[in-house]
Amino acid sequence: MLDQPIMAIDRRTPGPLYRKLKNEILRRIRLGVLRPGDRLPPTRQLALELGVNRGTVSAAYDELTGDGILESHVGRGTFVAALIPLEPLAPGDRPPGYRWPDHFAGVHPPEPRNYPSTGDKPVIALHRNIPDESLFPTDGFRESLNEVLRNGGRSLLSYAPVGGHPEFLSFLREYLRENRRLEVGPGEMLVVNGSQQALDLIGRAFLRPGDTVLVEDPTYTGALEMFEALSARPVGVSTDEGGIRLEDTERLFARERPKFIYVMPTFQNPTGVSLASGRREALVRLAARYEIPVIEDDFDGELHYDGEAPPPLKSGPDSQGVIYIGTPSKMLFPGLRIGWILAEEPVIERLGRIKQVADLSGSQLLPAAFARFAITGGLERHKEKVRAAYRARRDALLGALERHMPRGCTWSRPAGGMTLLVTLPAPVDFDALLENTAREGVLFTPGPWFYVSGGDRELRLCFGSVAEEAVEPGVIVLAREVRRALERGGRPLPARRKPSLPSV
């Protein structure tokens, strides 16, 4: 059958329609979109689709049948002939240009989703889950870069082994033991280009189109986007103030037989909530009983404000099925493009081979400078500094929400990370709400972007890249517009919006 995209006939150029249709069919055969033996749509159907006379379609089919390109079988339909004497354009003809959408055939990434313009208003960026540029330790990091380049820099400028430079892996092992209580063997680590590449490699290793994965509902938009690109089917596990519910998880393990479960057990994005301590080992054991891999995304576990963060799932007992992702993007800065995966050796070996196909290897220079910055104490000082700054901003945000948000609104109270989730008492029209706050320079992220289904009463606020003194003015605008939106009443939302990626 004629496949998507539907054939188009250009009516602006001169010449009879049936001939244009004939040429379009020939073009599709030439491109391999239509293959020998494929059945063409009945003339009536195609005529309807194209908005042309049925006779036009018949004329095109007839000529092609006469040329031996199509074959007609009474009662069965019209088919592309098994052997087709196909000529390219005559050498003198001007090539008509490439119609690219006809050529795309692989991964289908979702459409990007954009925030509305804030005009010339200064932006209060409650939508950006990224660290504050003004806090970046540029000079200290520059010193580390210089030191590693001065001492044996040449080899840092060549290709790295795909899994990472051995010296960096040694550093990382020590670092993770001290900072995240993780004990890993040398063959159990892979260095990647940030945690998004970790997700992509894992998706490519485990998922076929149609496969099911479990996710926290709400979850990270970049993960939803990866699943969509690979045609995998995310199924949401319900969450409460202690993270995902285990009964629901077990029910879905048994019913859905997912390829894996993807979780952010520490300072989750978007809620900021951590998986309750009583559920952490239980989740790992439950997954092991079903032999379902657990993807643990620990992207911001070191940004804790009320005492230590909970230890990662991967640091606990029976965690051989946990595939752990870490990164310095949030605690230091994202421009490093570094991440790491910890997992049992067969997984690391597989992911490393996929990474080799994906990009041969990452930079060695930036990881080496990161290690140097950590070893010389710069990273620890930086972490203390940003923890204090982000703690103050979180407190400012919680206070402002308390003072200004309309009655009936609730929100999560994160002990770390840079995000929280607000729940409104009723659904609102998020497009209008976001347009209205954007006019005042205030941006946030609508709930539906994070949910497999629902989220029509939720919105995410980030406090990482908003100056402390800008938090309250931002919340005042948001609260006012939320109140108005609630008064206007919500527009019913489609049950499931296509998720896509906000900035992070």
Next chain:
Amino acid sequence: MLDQPIMAIDRRTPGPLYRKLKNEILRRIRLGVLRPGDRLPPTRQLALELGVNRGTVSAAYDELTGDGILESHVGRGTFVAALIPLEPLAPGDRPPGYRWPDHFAGVHPPEPRNYPSTGDKPVIALHRNIPDESLFPTDGFRESLNEVLRNGGRSLLSYAPVGGHPEFLSFLREYLRENRRLEVGPGEMLVVNGSQQALDLIGRAFLRPGDTVLVEDPTYTGALEMFEALSARPVGVSTDEGGIRLEDTERLFARERPKFIYVMPTFQNPTGVSLASGRREALVRLAARYEIPVIEDDFDGELHYDGEAPPPLKSGPDSQGVIYIGTPSKMLFPGLRIGWILAEEPVIERLGRIKQVADLSGSQLLPAAFARFAITGGLERHKEKVRAAYRARRDALLGALERHMPRGCTWSRPAGGMTLLVTLPAPVDFDALLENTAREGVLFTPGPWFYVSGGDRELRLCFGSVAEEAVEPGVIVLAREVRRALERGGRPLPARRKPSLPSV
């Protein structure tokens, strides 16, 4: 049917075999490898595969049928029941560990292929198509890094727009106009992590499993590996001293209807040969007539030794179907992990969205430092320096081959790049030949690694990372071992070896 991998029964643990088989079937149902309605193999066949008694298989099937897990239909076979009352392991049971190969389901990258050990001999690296570390301009590049980090460095440490930093894109446009005669619009460029990522993104955008692509035969192993990972089918176009033959290309365009053709028209890897000037525009026009995209990999076009390199296909007329890949990895150093893709806007837009899923964005810092290094003249000086060095090494290699190789051997004479291809008068046993030269510290790359089919008389030599004075000693060892191998006679090789990736 029971899918690969074949079920294994562990005979070392105690307990009856039929029960182990039963548990293995249950495990596969739990994992979703066996799904409701799947047919199990006949008892006789499975017994044969497992090397057990047929009664053992029947006993397992019978118990599972009694439990309602399987259903038996006379004359049709045994099936997984449509509704299965499946329990996980009892909570007290120790989870048995994850059998990872059962979980992998996505991309299947080929096994890595390794060179034999050279023991404690100093290596003469005729196998490595990478630039010489000892020539890297570490100090000059460090200065550029410092300058960009001092002037507005903070924003260079945050996330980049997925396509690249606008300032870098402006620089790149200018750079490509001056150095490669390329004229590109602002929406026609994408910055990526080296040319391997360019290949991977293009593969993911255009290819479905089973799709055909045309390649020069021989071609780059990293491209062959990418095709294999995506289950695409490369078909080789024959080449001569002028590159691919156009009659063969046209015949294959018509017969195979490939999704694209992948070529290295300038200083090709492994041959070092450039596509003849009379064939360059003709190839582009031919592809346009069939509307087949041309992937032009221009990884080393700036490493020319006998006058200017030919201009890229993308710089010529009617080149809207050319998707161009460039990189500084060979002319400067690979540790930058930078590459760029030039193509029409719909292609760039698509590839950018796939890159966003793949890793959000690359580093901004390293491209900025590269641009600074180029703008301040360091890059031009470096290119002059390495052209002189590699030219001398090429000449040393050609001279040494002339003096030492056995009669009947021929080789390509590259005007640029860092590789050439030797053709022997008869096939040899490459495993043995490589073992023998490795014992003397000399490594090369066997022909079959580069060929879709054949290559059993070819081998690749690289002169980029071998000091000039080491070239002749290396060739003397190679020539001696080739002579011995020819005297021993060749071992017939399989018609098509699985290609895999040497270091580059």
